[in-house]
Each structure stands twice: as C-alpha cells, then as structure tokens.
Amino acid sequence: MTRDHKTRGFTVQGRGAPPAGNARYLLRFDDICPNMDWRNWREIEDTLLSHGVKPILAVVPDNKDPKLIFDADPGDFWDRVRVWQSWNWTIAIHGWQHVYVNHNAGIMGLTKKSEFATLPRREQSTKISQAVNKFKAEGVLPTCWVAPSHSFDEITVEVLAENGIRAISDGLWSWPHGDSLGVTWVPQQIWSTIRPMPPGVWTSCFHHNGWNSGQLHHFKDCVARFSHLTASFDEIVTEFQRRQITPGDRRRAHLDLLWNHRIRPRLARLKGYRPA
Numbered sequence: 001m002t003r004d005h006k007t008r009g010f011t012v013q014g015r016g017a018p019p020a021g022n023a024r025y026l027l028r029f030d031d032i033c034p035n036m037d038w039r040n041w042r043e044i045e046d047t048l049l050s051h052g053v054k055p056i057l058a059v060v061p062d063n064k065d066p067k068l069i070f071d072a073d074p075g076d077f078w079d080r081v082r083v084w085q086s087w088n089w090t091i092a093i094h095g096w097q098h099v100y101v102n103h104n105a106g107i108m109g110l111t112k113k114s115e116f117a118t119l120p121r122r123e124q125s126t127k128i129s130q131a132v133n134k135f136k137a138e139g140v141l142p143t144c145w146v147a148p149s150h151s152f153d154e155i156t157v158e159v160l161a162e163n164g165i166r167a168i169s170d171g172l173w174s175w176p177h178g179d180s181l182g183v184t185w186v187p188q189q190i191w192s193t194i195r196p197m198p199p200g201v202w203t204s205c206f207h208h209n210g211w212n213s214g215q216l217h218h219f220k221d222c223v224a225r226f227s228h229l230t231a232s233f234d235e236i237v238t239e240f241q242r243r244q245i246t247p248g249d250r251r252r253a254h255l256d257l258l259w260n261h262r263i264r265p266r267l268a269r270l271k272g273y274r275p276a
C-alpha cells in the first residue's frame, strides 16, 4: 500500500490474497449521467475493460441534481450508454431525476432522503414509466433498479415489476433472492472498496465523481486483486432468481444495518467530540 491509499473515506486493506471460497463480487457505479466526472471515468472504463469486469452502471434518466454536475456534457451520452450495453454491462435505472422530495429512508432504512418512498402510486408510476420510456427511446433496455440513496418502498417495487424491471440492486443480505412478484433482489453491502468477504454475493458501490489520484489508484488496485472473483449481474440473477430469502439472510442484514449504519456512525461522531 502506498500513502495514496490512505485516502479519507476509503478502507485500507492488506495485500493478502482474496479468499478462495465462494465470495463473488459485483461492481456498481452510481450517478452515471451526462455531466459526470469523465476524466476519472476514462481510466475506470479502461480498468474494467482490461480486467474483463462487467459492472452495473446506474444511469440517471433525466438528471436534475446539481450535485451530480462535474464535467461538461460530451453531447453523446446515450451513444456511450449504448456502447456499454453492447459490452453486456448492466444498465440500471437510477431513479428519474435524482431529486429528493422527502426525508424518508424507505424499506432499506439506510438514508433519510427519497425520490420515491411514501409517494402515491400514481406519482411513482409516472416517474418510473417516464424513466423506462426515456431508456427505451434511446435504445437502452433497463434490466435493474438502483434507487437514489437506497430509498424506495413496496409500491415502488410493484410499479417496477409492472414496468418490466424485475431486478433490484439493494439490501444488506449475503445472498440474492427472488420475491413473490418475481423480482430478484441482489444485495449491495460494500462501499468505495472491495475486501475479502465470506461466501456470498457482494456488490461494491462506487461514486467516482471527484475522485483524487489516491482514490482512483485504490479502485484500480481493488480490481486487480478481485477481478477473477467478479460476476455479471445477469449471471447472478439467473442463478438466484428462484432462491428464497432465509432467516439467516434477514439476521445478517439486520446486524449489518445496526452495526455499520447505526452504531458505528454514532461512535464516529462521538469520537469527533472527544478532547484531544
């Protein structure tokens, strides 16, 4: 590890060999939109291609979130999306406009801001059908749902199924499962890094806007170490769509939520107030 890896917000891992067990990894990039950070993206794309990794790209259909504006719009965004699709990369719908309208964390309970959770069915249906129609008008077939800030509810899932989106990338379980609507849930439990994990399917989520050289280097290092353990989203959905959720899945997700998303952030905040 070089000092570049000691970047704030990144988990620094030892160089030990990844586990030889049944851990498999998916890589997901959020906030893909015309004004994203293209300078970093060029290197990310080269890295993914050279290691044969097929990521999930969460594309914002009609971005209106000023926080996602980093670079100039290259003018050929949807051409690029079609090229990614031609490489069998998974194109996910990342909300509609990435604009939060309330402070509800939805059924995942992770982040208290939402573009969908608690909205009436009619409103959710309008947003999702607009998103799907936008993709289809651009010749892109969306196969997966990635909610902005992980926030959505049961109505969202029903509306997604009605619109032909039958796979969701979210949740803290160790393994994917299918539900009674025929929707396959592929969990997403890791952020900004990849690390050795026990048997399971582990999705690591990256937000590349504004990465510095250390963060980019860390990503490349992760891909070099774990690419042989990655799978494509389609492979995972096909394999697990009939698997049912288990009490063990629920327990693992509950403990992860409690420890990593409730207790640890509070401890970290408390630490900040300690006198030196």
Ligand SMILES: [Zn+2]
Residues within 6 Å of the ligand: 030, 031, 094, 098, 148, 149
């Ligand atoms: Zn987002």
